[in-house]
Amino acid sequence: MEIQSIKNRFGIIGNSPALNFALQVAAQVSNTDLNVLIFGESGVGKEVFSQIIHSLSGRKHNPFIAVNCGAIPEGTIDSELFGHEKGSFTGAVDSRKGYFETVNGGTIFLDEIGELPLGTQARLLRVLEAGEFIRVGSSKVQKTDVRVIAASNKDLLELTDKGRFREDLYYRLSTVPIRVPALRDRKEDIPLLFRKFAVDFAERYKAAPVQLDDEAKSLLINYAWPGNVRELKNIAEQISVLSQDKQITAEVLRKFIPETSSNRLPMLISNGSANGHEFANERDILYKLFFDMKKDVTELKKMFVEILRDPSIASSLQHSTFANELKELKSNDSYQPIATQPAIASSQPVVLHNNNNNNDIHAHEEIEESLNIMDKEKELIIKALKKHKSKRKDAASDLGISERTLYRKLKEYDIDE
Numbered sequence: 001m002e003i004q005s006i007k008n009r010f011g012i013i014g015n016s017p018a019l020n021f022a023l024q025v026a027a028q029v030s031n032t033d034l035n036v037l038i039f040g041e042s043g044v045g046k047e048v049f050s051q052i053i054h055s056l057s058g059r060k061h062n063p064f065i066a067v068n069c070g071a072i073p074e075g076t077i078d079s080e081l082f083g084h085e086k087g088s089f090t091g092a093v094d095s096r097k098g099y100f101e102t103v104n105g106g107t108i109f110l111d112e113i114g115e116l117p118l119g120t121q122a123r124l125l126r127v128l129e130a131g132e133f134i135r136v137g138s139s140k141v142q143k144t145d146v147r148v149i150a151a152s153n154k155d156l157l158e159l160t161d162k163g164r165f166r167e168d169l170y171y172r173l174s175t176v177p178i179r180v181p182a183l184r185d186r187k188e189d190i191p192l193l194f195r196k197f198a199v200d201f202a203e204r205y206k207a208a209p210v211q212l213d214d215e216a217k218s219l220l221i222n223y224a225w226p227g228n229v230r231e232l233k234n235i236a237e238q239i240s241v242l243s244q245d246k247q248i249t250a251e252v253l254r255k256f257i258p259e260t261s262s263n264r265l266p267m268l269i270s271n272g273s274a275n276g277h278e279f280a281n282e283r284d285i286l287y288k289l290f291f292d293m294k295k296d297v298t299e300l301k302k303m304f305v306e307i308l309r310d311p312s313i314a315s316s317l318q319h320s321t322f323a324n325e326l327k328e329l330k331s332n333d334s335y336q337p338i339a340t341q342p343a344i345a346s347s348q349p350v351v352l353h354n355n356n357n358n359n360d361i362h363a364h365e366e367i368e369e370s371l372n373i374m375d376k377e378k379e380l381i382i383k384a385l386k387k388h389k390s391k392r393k394d395a396a397s398d399l400g401i402s403e404r405t406l407y408r409k410l411k412e413y414d415i416d417e
Helices: 003-010 017-029 046-055 077-082 118-130 156-161 167-173 187-205 214-222 228-242 250-254 282-309 311-316 321-330 373-387 392-399 403-413
Strands: 036-039 064-068 107-111 132-134 141-143 147-152 176-179 351-355 358-365
Touching: 003 017, 003 046, 017 046, 017 176, 036 046, 046 064, 046 107, 046 147, 077 118, 118 132, 118 147, 118 167, 156 167, 187 214, 187 228, 214 250, 373 392, 373 403, 392 403
Parallel strands: 036 147, 036 176, 064 107, 107 147
Antiparallel strands: 132 141, 351 358
């Protein structure tokens, strides 16, 4: 089926390459029974893609149901999905079929799959692997033939690293991944979508549709749209209802768009550069931190040595507490500059040799220490384990990583607890 005909059938507006690619993948996978995992931010229209896949599949005449996993309480979600027997828990006055039983032969769309409890994830994995499930309170194994399409607005791999999502379930679900682009990644489609929503609203209430001038269009395109298509539709309908003038200017549009339109995600900014550099992982961040520390300590050591070599520098810093203390130390006959260990383990300190007969500096040597990030990481892990008496959970919490990640690091660095 052609992409344009799919757009016409399901009311999809837009021509961005990312959107077209996602639709093409959905159309290609629809005729199979493969599991599909749909990624995308909240409000991008992930449920529409699940409907497209079901409608173009061989199961299109069988039931389709969409389940929001985040909206069902943890205590009842097993009953909702797999059913329960009479008396299996308080309030179970009758036996009840679950979604996997009632939708047998059809398609089930599990939205916000990352919100599933771990116990429910194990049950779902059994359904995906063997097509089997057991009602709550029963011991009878039942069969089902259901195609599962899942969706999430969270990074499921990150959740697996934190121990909140099963890794085997992730790979079972994501046989075919589909990423639905955010609205800010398809800016050319924003004016088309706004016009579509405005016209639909006008036809529904028999009114003239609102229109944007050029400046208002530019403002609309450059807004970040954290709520994506859902937010755009809400704003279009608000303007259609509340605006007295049908010709919308940028000044009018600003009243409906939140002031904070920039990306609210934290980002590390490199020193001395106007351009921000966002680090991809924690190892890069640690390396950057150690590099900056080494640079600062080196500068301090250079300044210290220069002051010792040229007393006039110290005299020019009459109001400096450091300079006054330095003069006091140098006037003391027993003064001997020694190697002091800095708090930051970036390099070996400067070793200064002084002669009691004069204040000349005979030698200055700087020895670099290894800055291998793996050595530092291993050292921090060992310290955390000692601090918490080998309690992995407490050590992992102190290090800011998951217990599973800590276990992997112990194996990787061959650390004996």
